[in-house]
Amino acid sequence: MIEQENELKSLLTEQPFEGIENTDLLLAQTRARAKGFALATEGIAVVSDFKNNECHIYAGRFGQTTMNLPQYTIDHNTAFENSIFSQTDENELIERHVLELRFFNFIKELPVKEKACFSASCILSFYKKESNERVKMLHTTRYFGYSSDGSVLFGLCTYIPYPVSYDRQDGIIFNVLTGEVVEREKYEASDRKILSQRQLEVLSLIAKGVSSKQIADNLNISVHTVNRHRQDILAALKVANTASAVEIALRMNII
Known part of the structure; x- marks a missing residue:
């Protein structure tokens, strides 16, 4: 925390x-x-x-x-x-x-x-x-x-x-x-703008325990791109790790 x-x-x-x-x-x-x-x-x-x-x-x-x-x-x-x-x-x-x-x-x-x-x-x-x-x-x-x-x-x-x-x-x-x-609907609309659609897809898969390699295969992107999305997600949600990102996103109901 x-x-x-x-x-x-x-x-x-x-x-x-x-x-x-x-x-x-x-x-x-x-x-x-x-x-x-x-x-x-x-x-x-x-x-x-x-x-x-x-x-x-x-x-x-x-x-x-x-x-x-x-x-x-x-x-x-x-x-x-x-x-x-x-x-x-x-x-x-x-x-x-x-x-x-x-x-x-x-x-x-x-x-x-x-x-x-x-x-x-x-x-x-x-x-x-x-x-x-x-x-x-x-x-x-x-x-x-x-x-x-x-x-x-x-x-x-x-x-x-x-x-x-x-x-x-x-x-x-x-x-x-x-x-x-x-x-709530008004500021939850702002919540949904914090992450892009692709970042939400990546974070949803992370929440399910999917590895970066599997995420890359599922979304037809490179592992490097997956890792970049991970870092952008942490920056957007102002957290230090993906576990915290998942917790914050779940509490905000965006994944």
């Missing part, structure tokens, strides 16, 4: 960031949102600076007492809250990976003026460091600061306790201005 997360992180930190003006002001505004959220809800808010690959973490009283976080910290080594992710259920992190991959690709196709109108939310389980007791949190992601070509400069992730009695809630994408939830 760590490798999958690293691949997804590179999708955000390796964007072209040209053409974004007033970046210092945008960062200050996003940090103010995060600090205000943590103070108002006693939860946690994280500003991910994708361009500079660093993050700002704000914690209210719940974040400080339950998650053992300082009131404010900055990590100059990563744009992502690894100290929080390390306390998360691994299977739910995979679901979050799928949701953010879907969210990024959904946002990518929107006009620039509409991109900041949407957010993605899911439920994550965290383990208290001292007691190993599970606590459910509502995790929400929004993006701020877009260039003319659609690159995003900042992410804002928030966490608040979510006292539910059931074990799972599917992630959703919704319009923060209207409250309307995006129908």
